[in-house]
Amino acid sequence: MKVFLELFIEFFQIGLFAVGGGPATIPFLMDLPSRHDWYERADVANMLAVSESTPGPIGVNMATYAGYNAAGLSGGIVATLSLVLPSIIVIIIVAKILESFNKNSYVKSAFHTIRPAVTGLIGTAVLGIWETSLFTAEDGSFRFPIFSVVLCAVFYIAMCNKKLKKLHPAFWILCGAVVGIIFRM
Amino acid sequence: MEELITLYTTFFRIGGLTFGGGLTMLPMLKHELVEKKDWVTEDELLDYYAVGQCTPGIIAVNTATFVGYKRKGVIGGIVATLGMISPSLIIISILALFLDQFMSNVWVSHAVNGIKVVVCALMLNTVVTMAKKSIVNALCGSIAVIAFLLALFTPIPTVLIVVIAGIFGIILYKTGGLKV
Numbered sequence: 001m002k003v004f005l006e007l008f009i010e011f012f013q014i015g016l017f018a019v020g021g022g023p024a025t026i027p028f029l030m031d032l033p034s035r036h037d038w039y040e041r042a043d044v045a046n047m048l049a050v051s052e053s054t055p056g057p058i059g060v061n062m063a064t065y066a067g068y069n070a071a072g073l074s075g076g077i078v079a080t081l082s083l084v085l086p087s088i089i090v091i092i093i094v095a096k097i098l099e100s101f102n103k104n105s106y107v108k109s110a111f112h113t114i115r116p117a118v119t120g121l122i123g124t125a126v127l128g129i130w131e132t133s134l135f136t137a138e139d140g141s142f143r144f145p146i147f148s149v150v151l152c153a154v155f156y157i158a159m160c161n162k163k164l165k166k167l168h169p170a171f172w173i174l175c176g177a178v179v180g181i182i183f184r185m
Numbered sequence: 186m187e188e189l190i191t192l193y194t195t196f197f198r199i200g201g202l203t204f205g206g207g208l209t210m211l212p213m214l215k216h217e218l219v220e221k222k223d224w225v226t227e228d229e230l231l232d233y234y235a236v237g238q239c240t241p242g243i244i245a246v247n248t249a250t251f252v253g254y255k256r257k258g259v260i261g262g263i264v265a266t267l268g269m270i271s272p273s274l275i276i277i278s279i280l281a282l283f284l285d286q287f288m289s290n291v292w293v294s295h296a297v298n299g300i301k302v303v304v305c306a307l308m309l310n311t312v313v314t315m316a317k318k319s320i321v322n323a324l325c326g327s328i329a330v331i332a333f334l335l336a337l338f339t340p341i342p343t344v345l346i347v348v349i350a351g352i353f354g355i356i357l358y359k360t361g362g363l364k365v
Contacts, residue, residue: 017344021237021244023311027336027343034340046288049300050280052307056200056273057210059243064277076278084266087242091250092262094240106355109363113328113354114347115319120332121343122315126308133301148302155306172303180299181292 003071004078006036011063011082016090019111022058024118025083027125029062038070045133053173059083151179188257189264195222196249196268201276203245210245218252225252245269324363328353 010032018024026044033041051061060080067079134152137143155172158164179185195217203213218224225233230248237247246266253265280287287293320326332346357363 013344015243016241017347018243019241019347021242023308023315025243026308031343045301045304046297048304048308049297050277050284052304053300054273054276054280055202056276057203057243057245057269060200060246060270060273061277064273065281068278068281073278076281077274080270080274084242084246084270087240087246088250088262088266090240090242091237091247092254092259094236095251095254095262105358109354109358110351111354112363113325113350113357115315116325116329117332117346117350119312119315119319120329120334121336121346122308123312123329123333124336126305126312127337129308130305133305148298152302152305155303156309159306159310169307172307173300176299176301176303177296178299180295180297180302183299184295185298185302 003075007067007070007075007078008082010036011067011079012085014063015083015086018059019114019118022060022062023122025059025062026129027121029066030125030128032066036070039066041128042132042136043069045129048129052169053177147183148185189261192253192256192261192265193268193271196253196265197271199249200245200269201272210248214245214248224256324357 014025014028018028026048029044029047030041033039033043039047047062047065048058050065051058054061060083063079063083064076068076070079134145134148135142155176159167159172199210199213199217203210214230215227219227219230233248233251237244237251240247246269249265249269250262254262257264288297316329320329328350332350335341335346336343354363
């Protein structure tokens with residue numbers, strides 16, 4: 001029972017403070033293993049890979065996955081519902097006062113500084129994802145896989161290309177899976 | 186009742202057929218809500234989306250709550266949101282159940298290792314896109330760098346960094362240092 005209460009508190013907080021959608025949940029998910037043994041920090045990379053290659057919003061997929069790891073099926077349900085509960089409350093309040101919310105100077109100034117802070121936080125989380133996905137060997141030691149690093153750079157450059165920019169992320173995920181199989185990564 | 190069921194099934198379909206979330210969901214939302222159902226206009230959808238982006242939570246979920254609330258009040262908001270998250274709950278739970286067996290398959294693990302490299306590139310792309318949108322002046326740039334360093338080198342909880350950033354913005358506004 002205690003684990004469900006903990007899941008509720010943690011994921012309610014994530015839902016309440018992850019401003020900017022799915023990616024904004026990642027820093028929080030990287031932070032969780034320091035307080036709970038639901039999953040390891042390194043598992044976040046797997047979670048991201050699974051969430052990106054299955055339908056549904058990434059943030060929701062990650063919550064379901066993390067909750068499932070913590071306490072099985074009911075854990076997944078509790079984590080996901082807790083994650084969306086703040087949205088339901090906040091959006092219903094905002095929908096009632098939409099006009100004034102958008103124009104309120106306090107709201108605007110708070111978000112003006114929150115958005116870059118969240119960007120910085122996601123930056124740190126991305127470094128963590130790189131560390132576990134690319135630079136950590138299975139036994140936990142440091143490695144430098146030249147092939148993967150070059151491949152990652154090639155994918156990034158391709159994503160920034162003007163013509164390829166519009167392509168769906170699912171396309172890149174599929175490319176990654178194919179390349180992984182061909183080169184037996 | 187009938188409309189609640191339609192709300193649930195429509196958002197169930199959107200949640201079950203879109204990959205990625207966030208901006209990648211916009212075309213699907215437009216197709217289902219504006220063109221097929223005529224529930225909202227395109228302008229309204231963009232407004233919801235903009236608000237969804239600067240309120241806490243998952244953007245796709247926020248938009249679902251918005252549209253559901255507009256159609257059928259609080260119950261509508263809840264039903265639409267449940268519809269949006271149901272496919273994730275089902276798919277991820279089934280996947281997690283078999284994931285260990287699934288991951289021990291050698292071809293699957295090759296594919297996942299390839300996907301992880303793509304995810305690293307996608308994440309970098311996300312940060313750069315967000316930085317372009319959120320870092321509009323030197324003040325925002327310094328806040329991003331400070332938040333980045335605090336999260337990297339100190340054990341300060343992520344939630345606290347977000348709250349401090351928000352309070353800082355309000356104080357700056359009150360003291361005249363920020364014009365919005």
